[in-house]
Structures are given as C-alpha cells and as structure tokens.
Amino acid sequence: MNKINKPVIWIGAIVATSALLAAGIFMLGAGQRNAAIGPEQREAMETVVRDYLLKNPAVIRDAMQALQVREDGEKEQRAALLLKRHQTQLLQDPRSPVGGNPNGDITVVEFFDYNCGYCKKAAPALEALLASDAMVRVVYKEFPILSPQSAVAATAALAAGRQGKYAAFHSGLMALEQLDDGGIIALAKKLGLNMVAFEKDRKDPVFAGQLVINQKLATELELSGTPAFVVGGRLIPGALDAQALAAIVNEERAKQRAAGGQAAAGAADNKTK
DSSP: OEESSOOOTHHHHHHHHHHHHHHHHHHHTGGGTTSOOOHHHHHHHHHHHHHHHHHOTHHHHHHHHHHHHHHHHHHHHHHHHHHHHTHHHHHHOTTSOEEEOTTOSEEEEEEEOTTOHHHHHHHHHHHHHHHHOTTEEEEEEEOOOSOHHHHHHHHHHHHHHTTTOHHHHHHHHHHOSSOSHHHHHHHHHHTTOOHHHHHHHTTOHHHHHHHHHHHHHHHHTTOOEEOEEEETTEEEESOOOHHHHHHHHHHHHHHHHHHHHHHHHHHHHHHHO
16 A cells, blocks of 8 residues: 555554553552652662563563554544545545446445556456446545656546546556556547547646545545545555455445345334334
8 A cells, every 4th residue: 555654653562661661650659659759669660560571571462452453443433434424525426437337236435546556456356346246336536646647647537537438548547557648648549539628628627626625535534545445334445356355345235235124124113103
C-alpha cells in the first residue's frame, strides 16, 4: 500500500514499557501514599520493576499484543462510523464512475492512484471479481496522491467516461508501465475516442474539482494511502488478491442479507401486534 505517512511502530513499545514502569512504581508505592517518597526509594522501586521486566520480557510482548487488539477494535469501530456518515457520498455520488452491475446487491468502492504499484497489482483481482460475480457494483474513486501525473491520468480517465469508455480507459491506465502523456494519448486512440472531444474534456475544470471532492472524502475517512477498498461496512486498506476480495464480498453480502431478513421479521412482528 502506498501511504502518505508511515507510522513509527516502535514508539508503541516505548509507551507500553513506560506505562508498565509507571504502574509498577504506583503499586509499590501504594502503601506509602501518605508518606513522602524520596529519590532513594523511587530509585529502588524503579530498579525492582526494571529487574522484573528484564526477567519477564514476555510481559512487554503481552502488553503490546493487548494494546494492538484494543487499538484494532477501536479503529474498526471508528471506520464503521465514518463509513456510515459518508455512505451517500461513497455509494451514490453521480460524479463517480460506476462499473460492474449498476443494480448489483453489493458495492465495492475503490480509492486508487494510477501511479500506485499496489493499485496495479490489485486491479486484476477486481476485474476477476466482476467476471465471476454478476451482482457486484463498483464505484471508482480517483485519488491521485503520488504525483502531478497521477492527476493528469485521473482527469483523462474521467474525460474518457464522457464517451462511455471509462472502464476500458481505467483498465488501460492500470496496465501502463509509463504513465506519461504519450501513453495516455496512445491509449485514447487505441480505444477509438474522439480525440478532439477528449482533449477538450480532459481540460474541463469540473474534473479537477471532482478530484478535490474525492480528496476531501478520503481525508474525512482518514485514508492514508492507496489502494483502499470499502465493501459493505468495512474499510480495507491495501491491495487484495482475487480470493481475498471475493471472500470479503461474500461475507459482507451475507451480513446484508441477514440484516435485511431481521428487518423484515421485525416489520412482520409489528404488523401482528
């Protein structure tokens, strides 16, 4: 996954160790809360805790694992809340190109950059999903964050959409090794686009505005890089292979059907009361 910012993971270990030391000092000094703790006593307490951690380093590992589980759970809950808040813009924004089955029972939203190597690796997985599952709807969110040329390619794809060629142009751009103007023009000609209209449309400021809107949405969803997928109530950062993507789609589809069944049952119960 191409990221905007890289997390410094080792900071967590320092924080966890510091917390353990502080907790140890607190417990050792609990019986002396009403008495002043001098430098020698504090040093002795710190030595005891330090020796304990050195003899039992697994404590730090267990603390880090517990912290990771808690943070992952909090992150999932926050992501679900953000997705619900922006559901309409994610799923129904008329400015975003739609692929697959427009009336599909489940939607996959992808944020991507044509210069992103991980996006290029994930592209075949999405195409395989569309080929194997006729009930999948795809919403494409152009999210050019890696270079100015990424934005040039994004606006070109959106311009191709005015001639009904977005999906083909999108696939062609993902397959290009060199994402330069020459490659973009060659792809447009290969797909039989009206070049006069294409050149005019790709300069239309409405497309640049659309990229700004996508950027704002990605920021509000706290996306840190590309690719990023939204399926049902899940936000999945990073590239997915065909098997993993299909499994997630099937899981989310099952959840939606179960939720729909429960809602229908609840409505039926209310009618009988």
